[in-house]
Amino acid sequence: MTGLSTRGLWVAVAVLAVVFLGAVWAAGSGPSAGPATATGSVRLGPEPGQDVAGYLASLPAQLPPPGPAVPALVQLARPLSTTGAAAAAAGTQVRTAVFRVPLERVQTALRFEQVTGTGDPAAALGVALGRAAFTADADAGRAARDAAGAATPQARAAFERRAAVAAAEHRALTGPDCACVIALVVTADRAGLDAVAARDAVRAVQAAPPGTTVGELALSPLLPGQTVTASPPPDDGPVP
Template identity: 45%
Template sequence: MLLVVVLVTAWAAGSQRSGPDAGVSGPAGSTDAVRLGPDAGEDVAAYLARAAVVPDPGVPSPRLALVQFEAGLDPAAAASAVGTAQPLRAVVRVPFPRVQTALRDVDLQPAPPEAAFRAALTTAAGQAAQDATVAPAGTRRAAVASAEAAALGRPDCGCLVAVVVRVAPSEVPALRSRPGVRAVQVAPPGTARTRLAVSPLLPDQGLGRADGPVVGPVPDDGPVPPTG
């Protein structure tokens, strides 16, 4: 049966932030956040069409963009997917089937992309372990968080679902065509990292995918996989 679900944007956009660069900025002087990702309840096809538009393409200076992947990628594959774009933040999610897991938004360390992505998985694993510690013992919440921590602790975890990068508008077409990239949504000129909120399209959302054509998180109603 086709699952139709609704996106809870407030949780996804700002949950599990890590590092000193919390939040995002709009054009100079604005105090409003600039949000990248689908709107609540937005059809996936409509979002992909909207994301294909580059705001003010005649402004050549590099700007922030949300690169969303076709599937969860490991650090090496994610580094290959972003190419020469400068990665700044990673969105991490453990892909347990039919289990809602946390979106963990991690600022990247100044390092080669693959190494920075590996460090992001380590940071996310620590967050999940902390979640398991504070959850009531023996509860499903604790079990899911423990399973997340174990998965994220593996260096080859295919858990990178999106990356915020800095890229020049002229380089966006090449970035969109790279293997593993599903969509690239570019922020308006002048958007600052301190005002950027991201809520990416997840790999299992969309026509022909596990969650069908409407954007939304998977309910927490599946079995917790063994941590192995």
């Protein structure tokens, strides 16, 4: 028999699909590609391009009934320090912190870090901040190596910008009292979520359905600067 068998054809197709998806991920990763999403099966956060006012208006109906504790995405009105974020989430168990360095007209990465420990919440967030800074430094080094091996001037310039953005993020994340927490995943009951939602620093609280685990969440928090639609921010400004 000439050619591939039916089984062989399916294997070849599967391999090509994996390669293609890996290439798409690599092309879209990095600070210049816009905010990332922590993947899972239960989405918390607006859909891409969604009307912000409509999204915010839909959230109260998603709060749980009194009783069960559920995961919820706490979206902040402005970037906060770890101390400020801990205060905004007081009375809940903080499970994940979302860090983003705000740079004018520059797309920077969303960095999702697990928050562990049952002691001082601000200290636990500080540990998560350190991990985010380490990742930013690694991203800068990787982009610099990619720039050195780039095949074209355009590719080199793109990688050099990624390296510069990640380096700027690392400097901010390791600076004193970085105001770079934009969202938190917390676990709390209805009373706890109502208390968090009422705080001045909190823009919105979106609860997951009862029975959802933190590991099932797909996170795409609303950025503080997104006021009309949940569209990617501009990326045409100079990198400091």
